[in-house]
Amino acid sequence: MNIEAVIERVLQSIRPTDEERAFVEALMKELRTIAEEKINELGLDVKPYFVGSLAKDTYLAGDHDVDLFLAFPLETPLEELREKGLELGEAIAEKLDSYEIAYAEHPYVRAKYRGVSVDLVPCYDVKDWRDVRTAVDRSILHTRWVNGNLKGRNDEVRLLKRFLKGINAYGSEIYVRGFSGYLAEILIIKYGSFLEVLEKADFMLRQKVIDPAGWLRREPEVAMKTVRRETKEDRPLIVIDPVDPRRNVSANLSWERYGIFYFKAHQFLENPSEEFFFGKTGTKGSYLAELRRKGTHLVTLMFPKPDLVDDILLPQLERSAKGFERALSREGFRVLSWDVGHRSGKAFVMLEVxxxxxxxxxIKPGPEFFTERGWDFYRKNEKVWIIGKRLYAEKRVKENIIDVILELLEKDQVALGKNVREDIKSGEILLDYVPKELEEDAYLFLSREKWNLKG
Amino acid sequence: MNIEAVIERVLQSIRPTDEERAFVEALMKELRTIAEEKINELGLDVKPYFVGSLAKDTYLAGDHDVDLFLAFPLETPLEELREKGLELGEAIAEKLDSYEIAYAEHPYVRAKYRGVSVDLVPCYDVKDWRDVRTAVDRSILHTRWVNGNLKGRNDEVRLLKRFLKGINAYGSEIYVRGFSGYLAEILIIKYGSFLEVLEKADFMLRQKVIDPAGWLRREPEVAMKTVRRETKEDRPLIVIDPVDPRRNVSANLSWERYGIFYFKAHQFLENPSEEFFFGKTGTKGSYLAELRRKGTHLVTLMFPKPDLVDDILLPQLERSAKGFERALSREGFRVLSWDVGHRSGKAFVMLEVxxxxxxxxxIKPGPEFFTERGWDFYRKNEKVWIIGKRLYAEKRVKENIIDVILELLEKDQVALGKNVREDIKSGEILLDYVPKELEEDAYLFLSREKWNLKG
Structure with a gap:
């Protein structure tokens, strides 16, 4: 299939239908009406803004969560914004189906309405980067800038986002460190089309700095400071935020995720197929066969998924995996690779050893031989010898890796993420076996298909 | 058995009998006569001196090799000393049973006479440390000093020497780094008796500096320089040579050998027995049982013993063993311990892995992904992924340690002693098996009985 045909087929499945579009527009209209009513009732000077991919019309079919920002005047004290913002959010949410309070830099309301997730987020009504006071304030400016510059290339953004999702490089969350939606939009605006962006994968990396709004000319001092800071941090890209010269839009993009994009872009241009957009289907294989092929072993630590969001849980699992890697290597086992995640209510850390x-x-090293402690060591051990000034002795040790792990955990000799420490300690440890629901994860991990650039 | 009884029994076997003594004295007299004749015949101004344990009457029964030093006047040029010394040695040796030329700092004659080894060594006739010109010159002064100070405690020296031999701590050769005979004599002179020396094992180490001839008073500047230099080298003992304040008699004594003496002295005083003097008899065991007990494996590199003296061969084998330790650890094998030696014409390096x-x-690390070499790596490997900026790939590797060693040797990736490199490369490699004649070495090594302080 040629590249245009592939793109056309993909677009058919990711472009929202007229029905979806009508539904979304009706929903937004309704929400705006409710919001305005409540603002009036509470006598507040607040403007409601839709932001995010819905407001920019860059959402993927079926993926139409609503972000409704409640913008307070700049002169509102922060404390008042937090309090009144939450009160207003709750008042609006009362008219919807259900809601809960969620926490970011400040609390906001996460509601459900007609099957759609609706975030009601208080912020300041900023007009300019100099006004920005909280992390969410820029969203209104982002929406405005994208809408002013996208010039009908909304489907190109959809293609790029879907491609990034398909290759596992989408999302700026700390446990992904991939491309954000806003970054995808900027790249389309800068380079004109999905295919142009793919073709620039190498060029971008070499050019390094992308400055779509010309900040280096308009605010050279501030923008150069950003470039210097981000260069020092050795980011793959430095994309000066069109609405704020102090910020690198791709500050969270890792070399790994950029690398995947780099090779997958190349592969797609060479050999286009729909698989790139939706992930490989049927990448099944037997993890047991992988273990046999490689002659390695799989240790899985498993426990009921704790009630934590991925932003918290996944980094904690990663920290724990690294803790096991270090502790086991001190004990004479080599951890070739690790993976973490959760599936069907089970959190896991997998270690390939x-x-x-x-x-x-x-062999256990002891103290210098001519000391009190040296004599103790000499008395306590059956076979003792000297290398240099130190005594050494044979020590019988637990031999199975499971016993070693149990002993390490018992003695608190593994650095574990603090929110999962107790879960791991009371969880299960499996050797060369995983339950049905983790079989695919185990296969993708052991076969390296999960991150294989050629997979 | 009490300690006096043990000592008495040991003395009976190590003190030369009257017959041996008479034989040795007759031999020396005869040799002196031959030497003086030849000196006269050649018209040389040379004095013959007996040195070593025979001359000091501190030799062990049955161990009566002769050192006959041929002392030239100080004004003799070195070249002339070498030439005339060798000529004289050969002339003397012609009257004996057989001889060969051996090489140290300068060549000397090693002869055999009536079953006894006779070294004929040219040197300068020094009266004082300031005259010392070659490494052997001090021997005459040592003999003179010991004979002047030993005061009949010759048997105490014999006990100490035999004890040090029995515990494997005798000999100042580079591959032993234990106590020299001269050091044993000094310790007896300093502390009075064999038992006193054992009792001072801890005290000596703490006192550190032993100065039997009072050099720190007589030549404070030179002696302090020696103390400072040897302190910096972190020697277990600093014994200022009674005949030369510039020299630490125990410069070659290692911490390991001092440590063995330290613990064995303690053990002997607690629980005396003849075993300390003659080594444990019947320390036999099965090396295969040791391998099973420990769950480890034995790799033996074996080849015909090259025609090298131990001073050369053993350090080269040690260097090679360390080379294997490093190379194998890079390859994912852990070398727990190693041993080297030769037995029945076979040289060996044993590695416990x-x-x-x-x-x-x-897992094979590759180059940065966005480079030419990155693309090569990407194209060449089947499964490729990114960590940081670098590519990684799976690599199939040789799995058996023998294959790994063969490949390492073939690629010259093991640092080997230069005189044994080719022997090792063309030698045999055995896994968990040694020929009959190395079984005991393998057992002593694997069981750690070789150096076990409690063995």
Missing amino acids: DRRERERVT | DRRERERVT
């Missing part, structure tokens, strides 16, 4: 048993006798 | 196979697939 080089062997399941280690030698039964190991 | 943690496993005989390693995982069949390992």
